Amino acid sequence: MPLYLVFEISMLLTSICAVLLAGWLLWQGQRQPGMPALAGFAAMMALWCAGHIAILHQWPQLGIALVLANPLMPMCFLHFALQFVAAGRPLSSRLKVLQRQIPLLYGFTCLLIALSWLFNGGKIIVTTGFSAFFAFQGLGWLNLVYTVLLGIAAHGVLLYGWRHHSGNRRRSIGAMFIAGGWGLLLATSFIFPSLGLTWYPYPMLLLPSYLLLLVYGVVRYQVLAINAFANKALLWFCMLLVVLALMALVSAMLGQFGMQALSAVPALQLWLYSALLLLLSAACYQPVAALARRLIYPGVTLNEALLERWRLQLQQTESWSELAALGSKLLSQQLRMRVAVHLPQTQAVAAQLQIHCQRGAEGWHYELKGWDDVTPGYRLQGEVFAALLLSSCRILEQSLKLAEAERKRLDQQHLVELGALSAAMAHELRNPLNIIAMAAASTADDTRQHIQQQLKRADRLIADLLSYSGQLQLQLTTVPLNALLQSLIQQHNWQGVSCQLDVDEQLLITADVYRLQQVIVNLLDNALAFCRNQSGAIIKLQAQQQDTQLLLYVHNNGPAIASEQHSSLFQPFVSKRAGGSGLGLAIVRRIMQAHGGEVNHRTDLGWPVSFELRFNLNTEDTADE
Structure with a gap:
């Protein structure tokens, strides 16, 4: 396989991934600080890779123009770094000045790019593995130096943020540093031909990994939805690499099996067909998967909206009996069959289909009883609902524990207040009792004796109150x-x-x-x-x-x-x-x-x-x- 073709595939993959990520960040990251600027960084990287592809396909002027636009890439990253670091923590006075100068820096960057275009800052040369490759000349070297300075400034901002932030934001900044070092190592080979070195730029073949590492490191802890997207993107990227490797192997072996017509097909066309087939497979994956689920689990109408509605309704319950009743109602309505839900501290209800949720030594678990004879679709809905029910049981258990702790705290506070009040009232009651005792001295013997007995009883009650409410x-x-x-x-x-x-x-x-x-x-x-x-x-x-x-x-x-x-x-x-x-x-x-x-x-x-x-x-x- 020609080395220039491997380089072109790497640049194409990087450009496609960068465009997809830029669109995703603009769509999902609008509420996150700095994400539009990061989307601009990804878009400029896509254009930079497209410039190298244009040069390989004999479009030198377009290719040189796109590669010389390189300073906009670190400029967008510097803008992103300032916004990212400033979120949740004020910047230092110097960084505030730099932040105010962002529009001016964008203007100067565009001016330098225009001058590089005007004064031929780049040229096309022949180097190892390439009949056409970009090299700097004249004002293009200033373009390169300015690009490096912007990158250094962006990483200086990140260093400041790493020292003053904590938690997920600090982890994101650490991931950016690691990705930045990896990107620097890969980009170094880009200037080999400009320095007169006839080395093939092997590190640039790994540029797709740099973009994924950088963006995933940034948004991993900030935009949770990107994690699922990155997981799928990595899966399809790995599948694409496997398909490319298989097609290269098949192309090399076709001639040995007498298939000369197929072996004569250019490798690039085979790879393009394979990539197109993989993209079509990715586009058809969801509908085909939905069709397969309907064939295997007929009658199943589970979807994200229904699961979210179930989850919200179950988590709003405030007692075990309420959760059991609601769970039975929701699943019975869904299946149009009577389903009994048994939870701790709830009475058993007779039904053919039952879900038992219990807390064991290893945590919460569920058991389906009477579900052996139902269709696979009904069984699947029961399993999914039971899993949601377990989650609600854990939440309710924690909620009840917190409520009980709060009730005990209020009871303890009430007892303290009651004790202080009782002690005060007991002291105050002794004065009128003493007056009654003195007034009773002049009464008849029977009356005086009866009053004294009641006074002793009252005095005993007061003593008990003081003993219980006072400090021992x-x-x-x-x-x-x-x-x-x-x-x-x-x-x-x-x-x-x-x-x-x-x-x-x-x-x-x-x-x-x-x-x-x-x-x-x-x-x-x-x-x-x-x-x-x-x-x-x-x-x-x-x-x-x-x-x-x-x-x-x-x-x-x-x-x-x-x-x-x-x-x-x-x-x-x-x-x-x-x-x-x-x-x-x-x-x-x-x-x-x-x-x-x-x-x-x-x-x-x-x-x-x-x-x-x-x-x-x-x-x-x-x-x-």
Whole structure:
């Protein structure tokens, strides 16, 4: 194969790709900064390559004019670089001056190109592999130097942007640097004949890759739609190269098989026919693919508009039940058959066709049940819809988690505000209660006694509010647990209930004595309230040491607590006792948490009701014992 023909094919491919990319950038990149200027760069590269093709086909004047227009290519790239770097970040004062001079630079560039044309800045020479190739002369050298200076200025702007940007824009600039270095290496061979070097410009054969790398590196992170376009373009480009290679092989072998007529066909014509056939195949690909889908999957009406509508509707749901109902409705309407969608926390619905979406250890997955006997077209629609449903499940799961976190935050904030308000109100209530107590001193004995009982009850409620809403500041001391419990038992009015104590006299506990007494008194009062009206009532205090923990139990043989109440036992303002504030057990839990311990309700210790207090013991206390 003649080397000049290989060069012509490379220039032709570069020119075609450049024109396509310029049109694409003007169409899709209008909202992106600098894309029109980048489209101008691609268009000028197409004209520059077309100039070399014109020279090969004996159109020297047109070819020289197009190649000497070379400065417009780096000029457009400089314009693009300034706009690209300025997006999202202000330019330095020098670059702002350069940006204001862009119209003047365009004018000077066009003037220099016109002078190069007027004073014959280029000529045609014979060099290795070519009967006609471009070479600079006279004012053309100024044209070349100016082109190089513009390129240096553009890359200087990119260097500034790389230092001051981050993220995708910085990555794009890095890709431009890599592509720029590759382009410089390829373009170096262009001036070999002008320097008197008779080397064949092999690097220029790879120019199509330079354009693809440069433009793809720029728009890869900025115009997402270009990624799919570049993927298809690269696929068809590779297919074209394969076809060209196959045609060259077939052309060389036709003569050996006696096909002299075919072997006499010029290679260029075979390649053109092959390229035309490939382009026709690309144009027919979509309709043929659509026809194949209809033959294989009859009845399928899936399209991008329908999928987008499904996706938007599914993502607007706010609960699992709503998502399941909407999913069932959409797919049933599409297939004109009843389809049931089963999601977490939704009730099962009987239907022949079912889609089950579940979250497993490895993430979300779906399962189609009852779809084995449907047509392939229906099965395909079910698979596609299930994939969309999975995506909506992931989004809904994240949305519900965020909503739950926000609800907890608001609840916590509300509790803090309520605690502050409760503390303030409790303090304010003590003043009118004191006035009532003093006023009751002059009343009859029965009335005074009744008022004092109610005042004690109110005072107890206020104390509970202050204990729950205020800040706990512990004064820790080490005391014998048995002696502490004995003193509490002796002070209590048991009203006929038997109180038993099973605690080792040597057992010590480190705690705030006042707060610990408050915990035990609250538990004893609760137990006494439910036991005192039954015969044989027993309340038992029991303690033991287990490893590095001290366990204190408060048992009673009163009525067992209903199972539906277990989850709310320690919540504030929840009380099943007449006259209770609903804060007793909540205060117990708060005090235990302040001690670094915990309180639990137990039903597996042989008593109808047991409360377990767990205190952590440090190693020093254990060693002393």
